[in-house]
Amino acid sequence: xxxxxxxxxxxLSPLASPFLSLVTAVVLIPAARQARxxxxxxxRLFIPVVLFMLAYHGLLFLPLAAxxxxxxxxxxxxxxxxxxxxxxxxxxxxxxxxxxLVPACFVALLAWGIWQGSRxxxxxxPRVIGILVRPGWLIAGVASVxxxxxxxxxxxxxxxxxxxxxxxxxxxGGFMLxxxxxxxxxxxxxxxxxxxxxxxxxxSPVMGRDGRLAYLPSAPCRFSPDGGxxxxxxxxxxxxxxxxxxxxxxxxxxxxLGALEAVxxxxxxxxxxxxxxxxxxxxxxxxxxxMGDGLDWxxxxxxxxxxxxxxxxxxxxxxxGGTLAGIGLAMSALYHHLDATGRAFGVRIPVFPFCKMxxxxxxxxxxxxxxxxxxxxxxxxxxxxxxxYGCLIVLALYVLCFAAARxxxxxxCPMGMISGLFNRGxxxxxxxxxxxxxxxxxxxxxxxxxxGKVRDEMQESNVSTYDCVLCxxxxxxxxxxxxxxxxxxxxxxxxxxxxxxx
Amino acid sequence: MRGDSCRxxxxxxxxxxxxxxxxxxxxxxxxxxxxxxISLLLAAAIQCAAASDTGVVYxxxxxxxxxxxxxxxxxxxxxxxxxxxxxxxxxxxxAFSVSGTEEIGVIGPDGTNLPVHIDKNSMGVEFGRLxxxxxxxxxxxxxxxxxxxxxxxxxxxxxxxxxVAADNWTVDPxxxxxxxxxxxxxxxxxxxxxxxxxxEVIADSQAGxxxxxxxxxxxxxxxxxxxxxxxP
Numbered sequence: 193x194x195x196x197x198x199x200x201x202x203x204l205s206p207l208a209s210p211f212l213s214l215v216t217a218v219v220l221i222p223a224a225r226q227a228r229x230x231x232x233x234x235x236r237l238f239i240p241v242v243l244f245m246l247a248y249h250g251l252l253f254l255p256l257a258a259x260x261x262x263x264x265x266x267x268x269x270x271x272x273x274x275x276x277x278x279x280x281x282x283x284x285x286x287x288x289x290x291x292x293l294v295p296a297c298f299v300a301l302l303a304w305g306i307w308q309g310s311r312x313x314x315x316x317x318p319r320v321i322g323i324l325v326r327p328g329w330l331i332a333g334v335a336s337v338x339x340x341x342x343x344x345x346x347x348x349x350x351x352x353x354x355x356x357x358x359x360x361x362x363x364x365g366g367f368m369l370x371x372x373x374x375x376x377x378x379x380x381x382x383x384x385x386x387x388x389x390x391x392x393x394x395x396s397p398v399m400g401r402d403g404r405l406a407y408l409p410s411a412p413c414r415f416s417p418d419g420g421x422x423x424x425x426x427x428x429x430x431x432x433x434x435x436x437x438x439x440x441x442x443x444x445x446x447x448x449l450g451a452l453e454a455v456x457x458x459x460x461x462x463x464x465x466x467x468x469x470x471x472x473x474x475x476x477x478x479x480x481x482x483m484g485d486g487l488d489w490x491x492x493x494x495x496x497x498x499x500x501x502x503x504x505x506x507x508x509x510x511x512x513g514g515t516l517a518g519i520g521l522a523m524s525a526l527y528h529h530l531d532a533t534g535r536a537f538g539v540r541i542p543v544f545p546f547c548k549m550x551x552x553x554x555x556x557x558x559x560x561x562x563x564x565x566x567x568x569x570x571x572x573x574x575x576x577x578x579x580x581y582g583c584l585i586v587l588a589l590y591v592l593c594f595a596a597a598r599x600x601x602x603x604x605c606p607m608g609m610i611s612g613l614f615n616r617g618x619x620x621x622x623x624x625x626x627x628x629x630x631x632x633x634x635x636x637x638x639x640x641x642x643x644g645k646v647r648d649e650m651q652e653s654n655v656s657t658y659d660c661v662l663c664x665x666x667x668x669x670x671x672x673x674x675x676x677x678x679x680x681x682x683x684x685x686x687x688x689x690x691x692x693x694x
Numbered sequence: 695m696r697g698d699s700c701r702x703x704x705x706x707x708x709x710x711x712x713x714x715x716x717x718x719x720x721x722x723x724x725x726x727x728x729x730x731x732i733s734l735l736l737a738a739a740i741q742c743a744a745a746s747d748t749g750v751v752y753x754x755x756x757x758x759x760x761x762x763x764x765x766x767x768x769x770x771x772x773x774x775x776x777x778x779x780x781x782x783x784x785x786x787x788x789a790f791s792v793s794g795t796e797e798i799g800v801i802g803p804d805g806t807n808l809p810v811h812i813d814k815n816s817m818g819v820e821f822g823r824l825x826x827x828x829x830x831x832x833x834x835x836x837x838x839x840x841x842x843x844x845x846x847x848x849x850x851x852x853x854x855x856x857x858v859a860a861d862n863w864t865v866d867p868x869x870x871x872x873x874x875x876x877x878x879x880x881x882x883x884x885x886x887x888x889x890x891x892x893x894e895v896i897a898d899s900q901a902g903x904x905x906x907x908x909x910x911x912x913x914x915x916x917x918x919x920x921x922x923x924x925x926p
Contacts, residue, residue: 218918260907321733341772374851449904450825456908463912467919617923655924 206248210464213273215244217619218466221281222681231423267328271298271335272449272468279339280685288343295336302333313373313417320374322368330369334361345670347686351627355482363479367560374481413552419644426610427517429459430522431544437538470614475601475661477558480552484594484601489639499597500642506603506659509593513604518588520546523575540574546663548574550589598640604660620662621679624655628675635666635676646676708737740882751787751878754802755837758873766828769864772811778832782865783849783876784816786826792849795823798857800831801846807856808832808845813863826874828863847878 206212220237225232251257275295282291286573302325309324325333334357342350361369370376432455440448474481491498501509523545529536541550548570557565570579593601602608625648636647644664646655655676662678670688672677677687738819766782792798800808811830818826829847837845865873 214915256904256907303735446818452905453908456905458911460908460912463915467915614919616926617919617921621926 198673202620203249204245204264205262206245207270207273208267209248209261210264210266210269210430210461212241212244213277214464215270216241216273217277217681219367221277221683225518225683230318233243235435249258252391257436260457263453264461266461267331268465270328271332274298275332275335278343280680283681284343292340295339298332298336302329303334305329305333308506309372321373324370324372324376326371330361330365331572347664354476355485358477363559404638405669413547413550413556425558425607426459426462427546427550427606428521428544429462430457431519431546433459434521435527435543435569437528441669446674466611466614467616468619470618470620470662471608471611472662474605475607475663476609480555480605481599481602483555483660484590484599487591487668489579492622495666496596499600501597501600502561502625505600506642509600510609513606516549517546517606517609520549542570542574542579545579548579551583554583555590556586562584598642599661601643603659608661612660615656615662616654616661619681620656621654621682622656622660622662622666623653623677623679623684624649625675625677626650628672630672634671638665638669640665656693665691682694721816748864749787749850750791750846750848753781753847753876753878754781755781755833755845755874755876757838758870758875760870762875763867763870763873765797766865767815767860767863768867769811771866771869772830772860772863774809775811775832777832779831779836779872779874780830781817781845781874781876782828782830784826784828785836785878786818787878791850792824793851795827795857797846797851798827798849799831800829800856801848803844804834808834811863812856812857814859814861816864829857829876830863837874845876847876 206684216237220240223651224233224236227236230308233248248261253259275298278291278294306323306329309326312324312405313321322347323400338350338354338357341353344354370379374648401431432451436452436455437445437448441452488498523541526536526541528545530541531686534540549551554567557567559565570583572580589604590601592600593604627648631647633647636642636644639646640663641659641661643657643659653668664678667676667678667686667688671690672688673690678685696797762782772780796811798810800811802808802809813828813830816826816828817824833845
């Protein structure tokens with residue numbers, strides 16, 4: 193039976209390929225939409241998919257191609273292909289009723305997986321161990337729950353639901369959700385060891401040789417002591433790229449080649465994801481921005497008017513973020529110059545310099561362990577106190593940016609800066625029908641990024657901008673039917689609708 | 695719950711059906727579509743269920759040749775295995791990833807755990823996980839003579855506990871007849887002579903180009919992005 197399951201799983205492995213999701217979104221769905229009949233549309237969708245799967249299996253017989261394809265497989269893509277893309281592209285008519293069976297099945301499977309996980313707990317285990325579930329089940333199940341509840345919520349409520357869910361799963365997942373009991377026990381064991389954060393290279397492995405998620409998603413930062421993580425931080429990957437020893441790679445060093453391959457696989461997967469969703473993750477998923485929105489809510493409750501930063505402040509934030517990223521990356525490039533005392537040219541440098549200042553590395557451990565989880569401050573011996581005071585200054589900046597203004601921090605975040613490249617030209621597009629616009633300016637008022645283009649643009653229909661986090665608050669408040677809309681590969685996902693609060 | 699709020703998603707404007715026609719007109723097509731989707735879903739669920747950091751592969755064996763032996767460290771053979779027919783090979787299955795050598799084991803045809811000797815110098819570690827290693831273990835008889843006896847290589851927490859890392863892992867070039875190279879059959883991609891170590895294949899012959907497998911698709915995506923930025 194086990195071998196049969198493995199055979200079936202292997203046969204369906206192309207579904208976990210990012211290339212299939214990319215091709216389906218960019219080519220197949222738009223082509224099917226142009227079809228004159230259902231038969232042709234289905235043929236345009238499914239025949240290429242079947243051909244893709246056959247070609248995929250053919251390539252698996254070539255060792256290097258197999259290695260490449262397997263390194264890119266992830267259950268995230270199964271969820272995107274079977275749940276997220278249909279949810280965005282299927283119309284809300286009779287088809288939608290039938291489609292709901294798909295996420296419903298995933299939710300049922302998630303429940304079954306959790307039940308199976310609970311049954312596997314030995315009797316001697318402590319009473320509270322969180323939830324044991326495999327990453328694939330969790331990702332597909334959570335996405336399915338959100339897809340199922342979406343029609344009953346307004347856009348604003350739905351965004352909050354996604355925010356809270358992502359915060360629970362991504363930030364606290366490493367603590368609450370584990371793959372199996374052994375994984376849970378390992379996590380508990382790690383918590384008993386006091387860590388030297390400046391020498392920490394990583395807390396737990398996140399990707400196996402095949403690139404599949406080996407652990408449950410946790411904080412956006414992999415340095416959260418409880419481990420678990422989706423390989424999603426392009427800054428960490430950038431540092432890893434710079435740390436590689438290219439002299440060894442040129443000499444065909446096996447270990448270094450393997451490390452290069454793992455990083456490139458993660459980068460490619462991240463690039464495809466960025467193409468499909470751009471900065472949508474910043475507006476809907478990022479736990480740091482969710483916590484920042486909490487500060488924003490607090491400020492609002494206290495009646496403090498937010499600062500509306502001007503272009504000079506925005507430029508300063510962008511420049512500062514770029515400079516900090518540059519310093520961090522430059523330091524990480526010194527990795528191979530470190531001597532036995534961890535010094536390069538007399539300066540003591542940590543393994544991941546940028547990460548040591550990132551607020552995520554400071555905040556996320558506290559989600560699981562409370563204030564006691566705050567990592568020890570680096571000593572002044574690290575780059576003459578640069579990291580000790582740098583991490584405190586950046587943390588203070590994070591709090592200040594969210595407490596005094598709205599998402600000012602998101603102009604500073606290097607991760608968002610890179611994702612922003614995909615806001616124009618990627619799959620998502622914020623569209624404006626200028627003929628319907630009455631120039632009321634509510635979109636600009638609602639925008640947490642203080643973007644004026646949506647209000648001011650009267651010629652071009654594409655109003656996506658580099659800074660936009662696709663939170664869709666502008667669409668929600670727009671009082672004109674169909675004036676603003678979010679499109680994915682030319683298909684309208686949602687639009688402004690007067691009177692409903694969208 | 696806001697029943698009216700969902701109108702924004704099911705807006706009445708003339709948005710054409712993504713599949714071109716109203717499916718209500720063709721219920722049978724709808725059912726076919728639904729069946730395909732559900733089948734894919736269930737199959738995907740099976741795939742999700744199968745994904746795990748434990749694994750098992752079935753082994754088969756072949757005689758070794760001089761070229762194979764010449765690629766391995768040579769000496770007096772592995773201590774403790776003399777007198778046995780010994781299976782050798784580099785194991786680097788795509789799904790293989792363990793936290794340590796103690797999570798690797800080989801189970802013989804009679805169900806007993808066989809001692810596995812791992813070449814310390816061959817271990818490939820990525821992000822702290824062991825993903826590739828050269829193994830040797832004694833065989834129960836000669837599998838070339840006794841077909842049909844199955845050996846399994848297992849890995850994962852609690853699966854092995856019979857493997858040890860050996861500092862002096864060598865093969866005796868004068869005892870070629872006592873060695874067999876193992877292959878595994880879980881993954882068709884590695885079910886070939888190249889199983890000896892695809893990572894070594896990369897290292898030896900194509901290392902300079904292998905990063906292009908990732909860089910070229912990335913370049914294509916950025917090219918597509920640029921084109922779409924210029925011609926929205």
